[in-house]
Amino acid sequence: MISIVLFWVLAVAALVFGFLVFRLDSMAQVTFALLASFLAVAGLVLLLGLSYLGVVIVLMMVIEMVIMAVFMIMYMMNPAGLMPMSMFHNTKGSAVIAGVVFVALVAGILLVDWPTRQGEAAPDLTFALGEALMGGQMLTMMTLGVTLFATIVATVVLSTNRGRYDRFGDDLDRAVADDPAGGGVG
Amino acid sequence: MADALPLWSVVLLPVLLVVVTWATVAFDAALTARAAGGPSGVGAALAVPVRETARLLVGQRRRTVAADVVLGRVGGAVLPVAALLAAAVLPWGRLPVADLDVGVVWFNAMEVLAWAAVWMVGWGSNSALALVGGYRFVAQGLAYELPHMFAIITAALGAESLRVTDIVDAQQDLWFVVIMPVAFVVYLLSAAAMTFWGPFDAPVSRDVAGGAAAELSGIDRLVFAGGRWMLFVAAAAMAVPLFLGGGGGPWLPAWLWVAVKTAAVLALLVWLRRKVPTLRMDRWTEFAWVVLIPATIAQALVVAIVVLQRGGM
Numbered sequence: 001m002i003s004i005v006l007f008w009v010l011a012v013a014a015l016v017f018g019f020l021v022f023r024l025d026s027m028a029q030v031t032f033a034l035l036a037s038f039l040a041v042a043g044l045v046l047l048l049g050l051s052y053l054g055v056v057i058v059l060m061m062v063i064e065m066v067i068m069a070v071f072m073i074m075y076m077m078n079p080a081g082l083m084p085m086s087m088f089h090n091t092k093g094s095a096v097i098a099g100v101v102f103v104a105l106v107a108g109i110l111l112v113d114w115p116t117r118q119g120e121a122a123p124d125l126t127f128a129l130g131e132a133l134m135g136g137q138m139l140t141m142m143t144l145g146v147t148l149f150a151t152i153v154a155t156v157v158l159s160t161n162r163g164r165y166d167r168f169g170d171d172l173d174r175a176v177a178d179d180p181a182g183g184g185v186g
Numbered sequence: 187m188a189d190a191l192p193l194w195s196v197v198l199l200p201v202l203l204v205v206v207t208w209a210t211v212a213f214d215a216a217l218t219a220r221a222a223g224g225p226s227g228v229g230a231a232l233a234v235p236v237r238e239t240a241r242l243l244v245g246q247r248r249r250t251v252a253a254d255v256v257l258g259r260v261g262g263a264v265l266p267v268a269a270l271l272a273a274a275v276l277p278w279g280r281l282p283v284a285d286l287d288v289g290v291v292w293f294n295a296m297e298v299l300a301w302a303a304v305w306m307v308g309w310g311s312n313s314a315l316a317l318v319g320g321y322r323f324v325a326q327g328l329a330y331e332l333p334h335m336f337a338i339i340t341a342a343l344g345a346e347s348l349r350v351t352d353i354v355d356a357q358q359d360l361w362f363v364v365i366m367p368v369a370f371v372v373y374l375l376s377a378a379a380m381t382f383w384g385p386f387d388a389p390v391s392r393d394v395a396g397g398a399a400a401e402l403s404g405i406d407r408l409v410f411a412g413g414r415w416m417l418f419v420a421a422a423a424m425a426v427p428l429f430l431g432g433g434g435g436p437w438l439p440a441w442l443w444v445a446v447k448t449a450a451v452l453a454l455l456v457w458l459r460r461k462v463p464t465l466r467m468d469r470w471t472e473f474a475w476v477v478l479i480p481a482t483i484a485q486a487l488v489v490a491i492v493v494l495q496r497g498g499m
Contacts, residue, residue: 028254028257028309056295059294066305066327070321070324126288
């Protein structure tokens with residue numbers, strides 16, 4: 001009973017905050033409305049009994065949306081949040097796409113002949129998740145991790161206009177790097 | 187959640203957290219009074235938090251032009267709520283209020299909420315210095331959070347469990363502080379940093395007129411400052427089950443050991459805050475990325491090898 005009530009509260013909260021993302025006119029409020037929507041989804045995942053996934057969604061989404069807030073406010077058309085703004089672009093097109101996707105998903109929920117559950121849940125779901133992700137695919141995961149990291153490093157190297165000669169002099173003999181702002185490595 | 191404290195502990199938890207926070211603030215006030223040469227003593231120190239609370243309760247709220255009241259107030263309220271939710275997984279003796287199977291991840295997720303909270307408060311008052319304070323915390327967040335996360339995960343790795351009571355049980359023979367000293371030190375430093383306590387108090391420091399809290403007064407300041415103290419207490423108290431053996435110890439009952447160890451960690455962090463000036467943010471960020479993160483990863487590797495040697499996993 002409690003889980004049914006919780007499900008509806010969280011589901012409605014996720015939708016309402018998602019809707020507010022498009023209705024609010026302040027970039028900061030939009031960001032945190034999106035965060036609230038994600039947190040409601042995390043609650044739904046917790047309701048499914050997937051405690052690790054649910055809590056990790058909370059952890060990652062809070063970190064992610066706070067970083068997002070910085071960039072969204074920096075790049076979007078309403079930097080200070082003082083002037084009203086609109087989150088709409090391509091109003092008609094997006095409304096049509098959203099409507100079609102919604103109808104398709106609801107039709108899927110209602111029409112698909114869902115199978116009944118077979119087998120039992122693992123005793124420790126977190127362990128089972130780790131096993132499923134890592135167990136047979138450790139090599140894939142390691143390669144993926146190194147590839148992603150190499151991509152990040154390469155992107156930074158390609159995009160910066162300052163190299164080690166700018167920082168340490170033509171003969172690389174400067175003791176302390178000459179940086180416009182502190183906090184860099186070296 | 188096989189066994190946990192009885193249901194009344196849910197009601198008692200906020201009371202307990204406030205009482206411990208009160209004692210910590212009083213201790214801090216006593217140190218301030220002694221340093222200033224003013225009236226000291228237990229009674230005077232214990233009265234300070236009460237007087238300050240009463241003063242803020244009757245104080246006027248400051249209103250600023252074009253303030254974002256929603257974000258500002260939500261941000262302030264998030265701090266005490268996050269502290270309370272984080273404290274739910276702290277064992278009082280043997281058991282916590284909620285013995286979650288992913289307790290340490292839950293704890294970290296609640297701590298991270300402070301990150302959003304400070305930015306929202308800084309944004310809310312539509313004041314330049316407050317916003318500077320909020321951005322300071324966000325800019326340093328990853329440099330605080332990553333070593334913190336690795337330190338917590340190292341303790342979980344040593345116990346092969348994310349459940350806080352399992353981590354305590356794994357320390358019956360040997361406290362984790364012995365086999366993972368680096369993680370312990372990093373945890374203490376980053377716990378202070380995650381709750382923006384000195385020497386990491388740049389987001390609310392005096393050079394920006396109080397930073398994120400610059401425009402707060404009355405009840406708003408009480409909620410913000412009180413929530414910050416409570417989060418600090420919760421983060422310090424978590425060091426006990428993670429690294430100091432929880433309620434384990436001779437002669438005394440478990441709850442008393444938890445109280446003694448928590449008091450010791452709190453005293454250490456309060457003392458540290460008074461002895462060390464605010465660190466320059468760029469220096470600490472560099473130090474965190476270049477020294478602390480590799481050090482904590484190496485620490486995790488050592489612990490992983492110890493676990494494998496023991497025949498774990």
